[in-house]
Amino acid sequence: MTDALVVGAGFSGLAAALSLVRAGRRVRVLEARDRVGGRALTRWLDDGTQLDLGAQWIGPGQDRVNALVRRYALGTFPSPAYGGSTVIWDGARRDAAPEPTARVVELLDGYAARLDPAAPWTAPEAVRWDRITLGGWLAATAPDPVTARYLGRLLAGGLLATSADEVSVLQMAFYLRSGGGSGALLRMAGGAQQDRIVGGPAALAEAMAAALGPDVVRLAAPVVAIEQDRAAVVVYTDAERFDAAAVVVAVPPTLAGRIRYAPALPALRDGLTQRMPMGSAFKVHAVYPEPFWRADGRSGVATCSDGPVVETVDNSTPTSSRGVLTAFSYGVEANALRAMTPPARRAALLDALTVIVGPAARHAEEVIEYDWSADPWTRGCFCGALTPGSWRQYGPWLRPAVGRIHWAGTETATRWTGYLDGAIEAGERAAAEVLGRLPTGAP
Ligand SMILES: Cc1cc2nc3c(=O)[nH]c(=O)nc-3n(C[C@H](O)[C@H](O)[C@H](O)COP(=O)(O)OP(=O)(O)OC[C@H]3O[C@@H](n4cnc5c(N)ncnc54)[C@H](O)[C@@H]3O)c2cc1C
CATH class of the missing domain: 3.50.50.60 (FAD/NAD(P)-binding domain)
Incomplete structure (x- = not known):
C-alpha cells in the first residue's frame, strides 16, 4: 500500500x-x-520550430511555474515584439480599440478587486453578479453593441475560451481577481503572455x-x-x-x-x-516561410470584434526563420469551426487571417490544429468555469x-x-x- x-x-x-x-x-x-x-503538448516542425498546441505562456507573478522552470534549468524566450498590434473593429482595421473599452474593463476589474479569490461567493454582490451573464451585463453597460461584442469575445473568449452568454459576471470577476486583473492577464510583455519555455x-x-x-x-x-x-x-x-x-x-x-x-x-x-463545463477553443498555427507581417510594421497580435478568429499572436520562435501566426477562436465561433470539414475550416481560418495581416496569409505552408474538446482526457479548454x-x-x-x-x-x-x-x-x-x-x- x-x-x-x-x-x-x-x-x-x-x-x-x-x-x-x-x-x-x-x-x-x-x-x-x-x-x-x-x-500541455508540444510538437516540432522539421526545422525545429516549437509549436505549443496547448498551454504555452508563462509570465511575471506566476512564481510557482517560474520557479520550476529555474529548478529544472529549462530557459525561456520572450514573445516576439515587433511593430504595432491590430484591432479589427466592426470590419475596419485600427491600431487600438476605442477608448470606452478600457472604461468597461475597469468596471469589471473594480468588481474583481472586491472579491475574495478563495471564496468569491461570499461577496455582498455575489448573487447579483452570478445571476447576470457577462453578455447581458456588457449589452447593458457598454456604450454600443460593437464594444459589447468585442469585449465579450476578448474576456469570456480570450480568458475562459467560452462565449459571453455562457459565463456570469461573478465567474469573470473571479477569474480576473485570480490572475491579478485584466492588465496582468491580457498583456504580452509584463503580463501572462510574456514568455515561452524552451521545449514547451x-x-x-x-x-x-x-x-x-x-x-x-x-x-x-x-x-x-x-x-x-x-x-x-x-x-x-x-x-x-x-x-x-x-x-x-x-x-x-x-x-x-x-x-x-x-x-x-x-x-x-x-x-x-x-x-463546471470546459471551455471551447480552437488554437490553430498557420506556418509561413517567414513572419511576413513584420515587414509591414505589424506585430501579428490582433483582436477582432467579428469573424471566426477572436485573436492572433506571432508565435514564431527565435531559433527558426519560419513565421508562425497562431489564431484563437472561442465558444460559439469555435464550435462553428468544429462543425466544418477540415478543408472548409482551413479556408475559413486563412480568410480571417487575410483580413488581419493581408493576402499573404492565404499562402500558409501548413495549418496545424489540435482539438482539445475532442480529446477524451481533457474535453475542452482552457479550463472549467462554473x-x-x-x-x-x-x-x-x-x-x-x-x-x-x-x-x-x-x-x-x-x-x-x-x-x-x-x-x-x-x-x-x-x-x-x-x-x-x-x-x-x-x-
Ligand atoms: C489550448 C490551450 C492553451 C492554454 N494556454 C495556456 C497558457 O498559455 N498558459 C497557461 O498557464 N495555461 C494555459 N492553458 C491552461 C493550462 O494548460 C492548464 O491550466 C493546466 O495545464 C491544467 O493542469 P492540470 O494538471 O490542472 O490539468 P490537466 O493538464 O488537464 O491534467 C489532468 C491529467 O489527468 C489525466 N486524466 C484525466 N482523467 C483521468 C482519469 N480518469 N484517470 C487518470 N488520468 C486522468 C489527463 O490525461 C491529464 O494528464 C492552456 C490550455 C490549453 C488547452
Whole structure:
C-alpha cells in the first residue's frame, strides 16, 4: 500500500506528487494518457520550430511555474515584439480599440478587486453578479453593441475560451481577481503572455515526472473508480487496483465526475462536477516561410470584434526563420469551426487571417490544429468555469476533501486559476492536505 495516489499527471498531479515525494512519502501517479503534461503538448516542425498546441505562456507573478522552470534549468524566450498590434473593429482595421473599452474593463476589474479569490461567493454582490451573464451585463453597460461584442469575445473568449452568454459576471470577476486583473492577464510583455519555455511546458512536465523517480508515474492507466472507507482508499483502473491512505484527484472537475465513487460523492460535490463545463477553443498555427507581417510594421497580435478568429499572436520562435501566426477562436465561433470539414475550416481560418495581416496569409505552408474538446482526457479548454447561478451553492465544494479524496487541478486554484501556475498551486495545496492527514514520523 502506498501513502498516496494521484489521479492525473498534468501539472497539478505532478506538483502534488513532487510535494509528497519530497516529504518522504510513497506515491503513485495514475495517468490515463501515454504521456505526462495533460493540457500541455508540444510538437516540432522539421526545422525545429516549437509549436505549443496547448498551454504555452508563462509570465511575471506566476512564481510557482517560474520557479520550476529555474529548478529544472529549462530557459525561456520572450514573445516576439515587433511593430504595432491590430484591432479589427466592426470590419475596419485600427491600431487600438476605442477608448470606452478600457472604461468597461475597469468596471469589471473594480468588481474583481472586491472579491475574495478563495471564496468569491461570499461577496455582498455575489448573487447579483452570478445571476447576470457577462453578455447581458456588457449589452447593458457598454456604450454600443460593437464594444459589447468585442469585449465579450476578448474576456469570456480570450480568458475562459467560452462565449459571453455562457459565463456570469461573478465567474469573470473571479477569474480576473485570480490572475491579478485584466492588465496582468491580457498583456504580452509584463503580463501572462510574456514568455515561452524552451521545449514547451511539456518539457517542464517531463522534468517534473523524471524528478519523481522511476516507477512513480503509471501511464495508460485511466482511473475508473474510487472506493473509500474509514481505513483506506482503493483506486481502480480497468486492469488493476491500488490501495493508499489518500488520493489526490488532479483532473478537471467535469472529468472527475466521470469516475465512479463508492460511497457516492455528496450531492453538491457531484453537482459541482455537473456545473463546471470546459471551455471551447480552437488554437490553430498557420506556418509561413517567414513572419511576413513584420515587414509591414505589424506585430501579428490582433483582436477582432467579428469573424471566426477572436485573436492572433506571432508565435514564431527565435531559433527558426519560419513565421508562425497562431489564431484563437472561442465558444460559439469555435464550435462553428468544429462543425466544418477540415478543408472548409482551413479556408475559413486563412480568410480571417487575410483580413488581419493581408493576402499573404492565404499562402500558409501548413495549418496545424489540435482539438482539445475532442480529446477524451481533457474535453475542452482552457479550463472549467462554473455556469451562471452556480457559485454560491456549488463553489464551496471545489476544494474540501471528501473523506480520503482530495481535489486538485487548476480549477481549484485561488491564484492563476486556469493557468499552469494555478495547477501547481492546487497540487501543492492538495498535497499539504494529504500530509496533514498521514501519520507523522518515519514514512
Ligand atoms: C489550448 C490551450 C492553451 C492554454 N494556454 C495556456 C497558457 O498559455 N498558459 C497557461 O498557464 N495555461 C494555459 N492553458 C491552461 C493550462 O494548460 C492548464 O491550466 C493546466 O495545464 C491544467 O493542469 P492540470 O494538471 O490542472 O490539468 P490537466 O493538464 O488537464 O491534467 C489532468 C491529467 O489527468 C489525466 N486524466 C484525466 N482523467 C483521468 C482519469 N480518469 N484517470 C487518470 N488520468 C486522468 C489527463 O490525461 C491529464 O494528464 C492552456 C490550455 C490549453 C488547452
